[in-house]
Amino acid sequence: MARSRLIPVFVLAAAIGLVGFVSVAASQYNDVGSLSSLAGPARVTVSGDVVDLGGESLVMVYDGRTFLVDARGPYAIAEDPETGEAYALFLLRGDNGFIVAALYPAEEFVARYGSNPVVEAVIVVDGMYRPDSKVELGRLGPGGFEPLYEVPVLEVTAILKGCHSSYQQPQANTG
Amino acid sequence: MSQRVALALVVSALLALDTALLVYSVVRGPFPVTVPLGTPLAYRNIYIHVPIALSTYMLFAGAALAGLLSIIRGRVYSRYIDTFVALGVVYAAATLVTGSAWASESWGVAWNWDPKQTAVLMLFLAYLAYFPLKRSIADPERRERVAAAYATAAFALVPVSYLSSRIFQSLHPTTEAIAQYAESGPGGALLVARIAVVALLTLSLALARARGHGIPWALPALYALTGLAIGLGVFAGTVGTGADRVVDVDVDDEGRIRAVTLADGRRIEFERPLESPIRPAVTAEGVSTLVSHLVRPLDGEGLVLLYHWSTPLSYFIHITIITLAAALAVAGTRGGGEV
Structure with missing residues (x-):
């Protein structure tokens, strides 16, 4: 008797659970690699592996201008020496190897995250993807500009950082 | 009972x-x-x-x-x-x-x-x-x-x-x-x-x-x-607000604070170095642990640590x-x- 009453409950639970699971799955972040199929500009929220840029000085060509790039490991600060315009630059790699240059206004970046931020291995960014706009990143060698990357641009409006690494930190307290 | x-x-x-x-x-x-x-x-x-x-x-x-x-x-x-x-x-x-x-x-x-x-x-x-x-x-x-x-x-x-x-x-x-x-x-x-x-x-x-x-x-x-x-x-x-965020700290060898720079560009220098309101004062890499905190300076003589809303x-x-x-x-x- 109880079993006959329980069966519809379990069926309903399975249906609710399935709807919930599918809805939550649909809300997970797209990988940067998914941008490779986009032909035109689009507002996107994507996650990607942060490419280590090392610690050397690089050069970035973007929007017809040349920026001096101070690489700081997971990110870099790229500054146009003529206008003073500066961006925080991340190279984000997708699961399929597709890379984009995520550009975020440097002033806003420092104001929000400080001058020496902790950056996780994977970050999520929100912004406008512009496949027709390219960034060239490379070194200035004896023979001139040596390109390392030529990748499309993602103009970032917000960096959404996970907080996973926080929980592995030692603990601090107020005085 | x-x-x-x-x-x-x-x-x-x-x-x-x-x-x-x-x-x-x-x-x-x-x-x-x-x-x-x-x-x-x-x-x-x-x-x-x-x-x-x-x-x-x-x-x-x-x-x-x-x-x-x-x-x-x-x-x-x-x-x-x-x-x-x-x-x-x-x-x-x-x-x-x-x-x-x-x-x-x-x-x-x-x-x-x-x-x-x-x-x-x-x-x-x-x-x-x-x-x-x-x-x-x-x-x-x-x-x-x-x-x-x-x-x-x-x-x-x-x-x-x-x-x-x-x-x-x-x-x-x-x-x-x-x-x-x-x-x-x-x-x-x-x-x-x-x-x-x-x-x-x-x-x-x-x-x-x-x-x-x-x-x-x-x-x-x-x-x-x-x-x-x-x-x-x-x-x-x-x-505090975003403008009160510490983006840079100048510390001495003992981790005491000589100056802080806030997100809105203000740089506050202290005549006498301050003890950090955070313990430990610096990370294992020697970076001040005050970075990213919200603070309010007190006429160049101290800092009040602020809560995020x-x-x-x-x-x-x-x-x-x-x-x-x-x-x-x-x-x-x-x-x-x-x-």
Whole structure:
């Protein structure tokens, strides 16, 4: 008797659970690699592996201008020496190897995250993807500009950082 | 001693303990020494948000258990189901609000349809639908049976919510990450104590309501007034904005602060180096632990550490939902026993 009453409950639970699971799955972040199929500009929220840029000085060509790039490991600060315009630059790699240059206004970046931020291995960014706009990143060698990357641009409006690494930190307290 | 008196004593003790631990958490709770984004001090929200979130799961589990027993025994525990669902919905709303407020600082945005946020929102909406669904059925016997079945079935969203940050890519930490934090320092014992007290208090109040024992009205009134007064005292004048964020610190060899640069470009130099308000003063790499914190300079002679707004908000939300749960328990006296 109880079993006959329980069966519809379990069926309903399975249906609710399935709807919930599918809805939550649909809300997970797209990988940067998914941008490779986009032909035109689009507002996107994507996650990607942060490419280590090392610690050397690089050069970035973007929007017809040349920026001096101070690489700081997971990110870099790229500054146009003529206008003073500066961006925080991340190279984000997708699961399929597709890379984009995520550009975020440097002033806003420092104001929000400080001058020496902790950056996780994977970050999520929100912004406008512009496949027709390219960034060239490379070194200035004896023979001139040596390109390392030529990748499309993602103009970032917000960096959404996970907080996973926080929980592995030692603990601090107020005085 | 009657059950009613014993219950009132237990609830009184738990309310007092909850107040003490809550205040201690926001004033002296440990936090991670550095975080990817925002002020590390915002991580004191962990002692408020996590206990509320876990109590939400507990309340919906209580509703599902009562629903399941109703179906198996053929006797409806309507008062239990209603109480657990009503409190669960309130706690779920509080979980969403406290979590989003904290996310605005620690993730960079309050709401972005993160899988965890989506899952908790679905859980909230599913149980919110319980009451209109129940009211829509005219036949009393059928109404109770359908309500019990729905309260049981909706529990399927609890594991989806719990596992969402593990199965899907999410900015929200997994339970294991939080457990790792709990094991790694003095904040762990405080977190476990907060989870236990909030869960026990919530369960006591829910059972007092469901069983119709009730508690004296003075308890929620005293709890609310005490929590409000202490909260205003702790947080008045100590909430910062983005402009107050420390982006750079000049420290001497002993970690004392010679100058700080704030997000709005202000650079404040101190004639005599200051002891850092954070312990330890520097990280293992020698970087000042004051970076990313919100501060207010005091005429070049000192600094006041400021809270992100999410912490006072979470504090007052916690006071509100516990007061509400206690007020429901007071009202439970009039209900008079099981339905």
